[in-house]
Structure formats: structure tokens, C-alpha cells
Amino acid sequence: MNEKVTTTIDPDLCVGCGQCVRVCPSGTLSMRDGKAQVTGDRSLNCGHCQAICPVGAITVSAIDEAMSQFVNFRTDKNWLGYGDFDTSQLVRLMASRRSCRNFQAAPVDRSVLEDLVKIGCTAPSGTNCQLWTFTILPTREAVMALGKGILNFYVKLNAMARNRLLRLFLKSIGKPELDSYYRQYYANVRKGLEDFSRTGVDLLFHGAPAVIVVACKKQATLPKEDALLASQNILLAAHSMGLGSCLIGMAAEPMKRDPKLQIVIGVPNDEKVYAVIALGYPDENYQQQAGRKQAAIRYFES
Ligand SMILES: Cc1cc2nc3c(=O)[nH]c(=O)nc-3n(C[C@H](O)[C@H](O)[C@H](O)COP(=O)(O)O)c2cc1C
Ligand code: SF4
Structure with missing residues (x-):
């Protein structure tokens, strides 16, 4: 504005x-x-x-006209009128996107990753500020460099969470977060860390050869909403372009809590990370869509 x-x-x-x-x-x-x-x-x-x-x-x-120019596909720039699209195909795409937990090692071309960023930017943003940023980790080495920082974060967090007295003390002063982490995540994270050090199996990024970290400048009107809307566009477009994708909250949460982790990949302090998207060619194929649990729908009419 x-x-x-x-x-x-x-x-x-x-x-x-x-x-x-x-x-x-x-x-x-x-x-x-x-x-x-x-x-x-x-x-x-x-x-x-x-x-x-x-x-x-x-x-x-x-x-910027260049934001509407893509390398990997041609698109009609004429406006698609209200109702002029096949909703069944849109819903099929949305319902077929899956969080991919098995990626091939093959790299993703940088032009594909940049096209995805541009598609992300077609999302709405609060007061049209478009203050989102996209940090592309285009190689497995770059992904693992971030992964190492995240793993160290969890090693320290698990060491703290193991300390029963510390959990109880924090809970008693109104900070129950460490105790809930212990109950919900500690055991799985410990297993993930052990598996990684023993076999190199990457349960964090599922072996993805590329990642896009979606952040937003802190002065944006609604930074979280903007970043997540752009992220959803990227997930849907990735599926349509033959890529698997997965939002990695287990990486985004540490990055929100420890500013040093975002500095490692070049995201400055005036930005906040909201999504970490693992990307790559999928090594899994589904037979059908997964479906959804019943939604809570209510009306208010008065
Ligand atoms: C905010 C958020 C964080 C997520 N974090 C992870 C994660 O760290 N690791 C992972 O494998 N999947 C993660 N997921 C994927 C969810 O588990 C997945 O969306 C859910 O099980 C539904 O499956 P679908 O995405 O295939 O429809 C995350 C999803 C969201 C929305
Ligand atoms: S008034 Fe109509 S023709 Fe004139 S600039 Fe606005 S939209 Fe274009």
C-alpha cells in the first residue's frame, strides 16, 4: 500500500x-x-x-515481464475468464499431489527450480507486497549442508529433552514446549539421528537433490501467509512438471528457532523462513489418490 x-x-x-x-x-x-x-x-x-x-x-x-516468462513450458498469457477452466482437472491435480518420501538422485535443472519460483510468485500477497524470498539449494551437497545444521540442532534439542528435571522445571514455570516435544517427537528424532549416522539414510529430506527455502521479509504485511501461499503453488506446479515435493516442517521449525541456521544458506536476518520444500524426481508411484478425512464444516447464518 x-x-x-x-x-x-x-x-x-x-x-x-x-x-x-x-x-x-x-x-x-x-x-x-x-x-x-x-x-x-x-x-x-x-x-x-x-x-x-x-x-x-x-x-x-x-x-517485471520476465516473471511471466518460463523456460520449461509455454503458457498462454491471455487471461483465463471466470469459469473457463476444467475444475475436474484442477481438483485432480490438487488431489494427486503427494508428499514425496522417496526421491531419485537425479538433479533438477536450475531452470526448472527458477520456473517453480516464478509460479510461486503468482500467489496473492498481503497488500501485494511480494516480499517473499526463495533460496534455492540446487545440489545434494547444498541440501546436506543445511541438513547438517538441522541435525546438530536436533542433537542439542534431544540432549535437553532427555533431561527430565529440566522438562519438569520448564513446565512448572509455564513453558511446556520441551515436555511436549519429548512426548511427541523425541523418540522418532533419536531414531532418525541414529539411522543417519549409522547408514546415511536421510529421513529429513528423504534424499531430495534440491530444496527451495521460502522466506519473507519481516516488514511484509502478512509474511507467513504470503510465503505459504507461494509454497502451495510450488507444490502443485512441481507435480504437474513431473517432480515430487515435500514440505519439510522438521527443517523449517529449527530454522525459525535458530537464526544461525538460515545464515548458513544465505538468508539474512531481516527475513524469516516459513517453508522448506524438498524437490526431486520421485522414486514412487501411486495407484490412486489418497483422499481426506472428514472436514469440520459449519455454517453461521444470522
Ligand atoms: C506444515 C507442514 C509440515 C510438514 N513437515 C513434514 C516433514 O518434516 N517431513 C515429511 O516427511 N512430511 C512433512 N509434511 C507432509 C505431511 O506429512 C503431509 O502433507 C500429510 O501427511 C498429507 O499427505 P500429502 O501431502 O501427501 O497429501 C508436512 C506438511 C505440512 C503441511
Ligand atoms: S478508462 Fe478504460 S480505456 Fe482508459 S485507461 Fe482506464 S481502462 Fe483503459
């Missing part, structure tokens, strides 16, 4: 239909003498005015 206006309107092209004014969420444009004009000094730079103008009179220079 606080951005400088980057919209320009060609008065010779404008036919005065007023549609840009109607869709502008920040009141940046007005009709004057039968033509649209930029009259505000602040803008979301969302591009709605440019997208709706029937005569191409509007340019929003904050919008």
Missing part, C-alpha cells in the same frame, strides 16, 4: 470506459474529463488496471 505509483496512462489511447478506476483497490486512479488519470500518490502496483484496460493504455512499470 505504501509503494510509489508506477502506473502511466496514455491519454491518446484511453477511451474513458472507467474500468481501471473500478478495479483499483487503492483509489490511485480517477476519471477526469472523460479520461483515466493517476491522481493518487500511493499504489499496490497490482497491475489490475493494466490487465483490465481494453485498449492497452496502461503500463505499470513495477511489474
